[in-house]
Amino acid sequence: MIHLSKSIYGAMIAHAKAGFPNEACGILGGDLKKRITSKFFPMRNLDESSISYFMDPKEQLLVLKKMREMGIEMTGIFHSHVASEAAPSQKDVRLAFYPDVSYLIVSLSDINKPILRSFKIKDEKIIEEEIEIV
Numbered sequence: 001m002i003h004l005s006k007s008i009y010g011a012m013i014a015h016a017k018a019g020f021p022n023e024a025c026g027i028l029g030g031d032l033k034k035r036i037t038s039k040f041f042p043m044r045n046l047d048e049s050s051i052s053y054f055m056d057p058k059e060q061l062l063v064l065k066k067m068r069e070m071g072i073e074m075t076g077i078f079h080s081h082v083a084s085e086a087a088p089s090q091k092d093v094r095l096a097f098y099p100d101v102s103y104l105i106v107s108l109s110d111i112n113k114p115i116l117r118s119f120k121i122k123d124e125k126i127i128e129e130e131i132e133i134v
């Protein structure tokens with residue numbers, strides 16, 4: 001289960017729509033043990049592609065530094081799918097290096113009805129988790 005505030009949920013959807021028709025991505029931060037996600041960092045998609053994303057490693061380092069300063073850690077990795085369902089692609093699974101964080105995917109295949117789902121990916125196994133918006 002991952003808890004998201006309405007404002008974080010809104011920020012993720014807005015970022016995904018702003019990046020459309022390309023995939024958008026971002027990083028979520030908070031307290032992993034307490035399962036609290038308190039911050040969303042929109043990231044650039046260096047791929048500028050509608051079928052993949054690649055975070056700017058420099059931007060990623062800055063965000064990780066900022067999170068350390070704020071006393072929070074990475075709780076999730078977010079990206080959008082613009083034409084396919086909100087489920088990890090084979091590439092998403094292959095590139096899922098953090099077994100403890102949530103992988104959140106929003107599908108914009110109907111841009112007026114974004115569908116957000118969340119997954120844990122461990123040893124290439126996908127486990128969907130519930131999202132609670134509070």
Ligand SMILES: [Zn+2]
Nearest residue numbers: 081088089092
């Ligand atoms: Zn994907």
